[in-house]
Amino acid sequence: MTHSLGLLIFPGFQLLDAAGPLAAFEIAGRYGEGGYALSVLAVTEGEVKSSAGVALNAVAIERALPLDTLMLAGGDGVPQAAMDPAVLAFVRLMHSRARRVASVCSGTYILAEAGLLDGKRATTHWSRSADFASRYPKVRLEPDRIFIRDGSVWSSAGITAGIDLALALIAEDLGEPIARRTAEQLVVYRRRPGGQSQFSALLAMERPEGRFGPLLAWARERLAEPLSIEQLAEQAAMSPRNFARRFLEETGSTPARAIERLRVEAAREWIGGGAESVEQIALRAGFRDPDRMRRAFIRAFGQSPQAMRRVAKAQM
Incomplete structure (x- = not known):
């Protein structure tokens, strides 16, 4: 036909x-x-x-x-x-x-x-x-x-x-x-689910003249690590107190909230495009347990990882 x-x-x-x-x-x-x-x-x-x-x-x-x-x-x-x-x-x-x-x-x-x-x-x-x-x-x-x-x-x-x-x-x-x-x-992805965000935390928080874009990119490659404020401040070559203040001023987000956003974005991509279990993805994204990831998803997207996986499967 x-x-x-x-x-x-x-x-x-x-x-x-x-x-x-x-x-x-x-x-x-x-x-x-x-x-x-x-x-x-x-x-x-x-x-x-x-x-x-x-x-x-x-x-x-x-x-x-x-x-x-x-x-x-x-x-x-x-x-x-x-x-x-x-x-x-x-x-x-x-x-x-x-x-x-x-x-x-x-x-x-x-x-x-x-x-x-x-x-x-x-x-x-x-x-x-x-x-x-x-x-x-x-x-x-x-x-x-x-x-x-x-x-x-x-x-x-x-x-x-x-x-x-x-x-x-x-x-x-x-x-x-x-x-x-x-x-x-x-030579494009198949598939980016329809529910995938038009935005990314890296784009939303990075300013053209800012200094924290490379740090966010560095963190995005290490989501399974703790990524404490001390670890982030050390990578930025700043004291933890000064780092937290400057990061909030420049990005409009606390470091903890920024890392959570990176984690939920990565986890959403993996949930929509792979066969890993929710438990495996929670560990890979640095949430440590599925319940913590579920709460972060609801804060960010208004729905659970399981619900987003069902939507992704229905679009296949």
């Missing part, structure tokens, strides 16, 4: 939002029987310039073949596209006719403007989350997700998360082995 997939672009679209998923689907088609019939769509037929100035050739939406899946790119041109009656009418039509509709990055705005996300869970690029939430209060925005599926509507975070979304769609269409081979060909 061949799956027909159309990717909707507009002036000022983000090139990788389109090219990344298209490459994934094209590669999957080599491995999977039937594969994909791909088309690039726009309101007006012809060349459509991306925000990078590079153009893709598009088919007019009125000439679009019956689609199994419609995907929407994001990018700087989204505000104009989201106000275009022709775009919104086409998206609503495809939602009623196609098996599923998906967006990459800020393409979520178009889905929301078309009314397809009211009452649904969705995500978008982290930098746009506050604006999106204020504009579309009826959408159940989950800003710390890579991609989300709610019924027949899928949404994803910024740019490369479109490849994660494409791999999930490929797994649904052609099976997990094909998605895995596609990821190997693209």
Whole structure:
């Protein structure tokens, strides 16, 4: 069976939002029987310039073949596209006719403007989350997700998360082995679970001019060790008291809280991507016992490691 997939672009679209998923689907088609019939769509037929100035050739939406899946790119041109009656009418039509509709990055705005996300869970690029939430209060925005599926509507975070979304769609269409081979060909992870954070403690706490980035990276490689404040201060060549004060001033976090965040991030990745037991992961991440890790997970993510493992398995 061949799956027909159309990717909707507009002036000022983000090139990788389109090219990344298209490459994934094209590669999957080599491995999977039937594969994909791909088309690039726009309101007006012809060349459509991306925000990078590079153009893709598009088919007019009125000439679009019956689609199994419609995907929407994001990018700087989204505000104009989201106000275009022709775009919104086409998206609503495809939602009623196609098996599923998906967006990459800020393409979520178009889905929301078309009314397809009211009452649904969705995500978008982290930098746009506050604006999106204020504009579309009826959408159940989950800003710390890579991609989300709610019924027949899928949404994803910024740019490369479109490849994660494409791999999930490929797994649904052609099976997990094909998605895995596609990821190997693209030299990307298969898989980053949809629930994986868009952020990391290293990025959130490190300041460009700060001195603690190398220390956090050092600690990230030694999570099974105690990583006491004395050990961290010694590595930073500071007294424990001065270290604790300077670290809080610069990162907005205590050293203990920062280490816990590194541990839960690492443990969440291992829980979603491996076969180790929760007990083994708790030791590997430095929590020492599963109950301590469970409490840290609930503080950080609002759910237990076991619940996150069930979600990850359900997405496979």
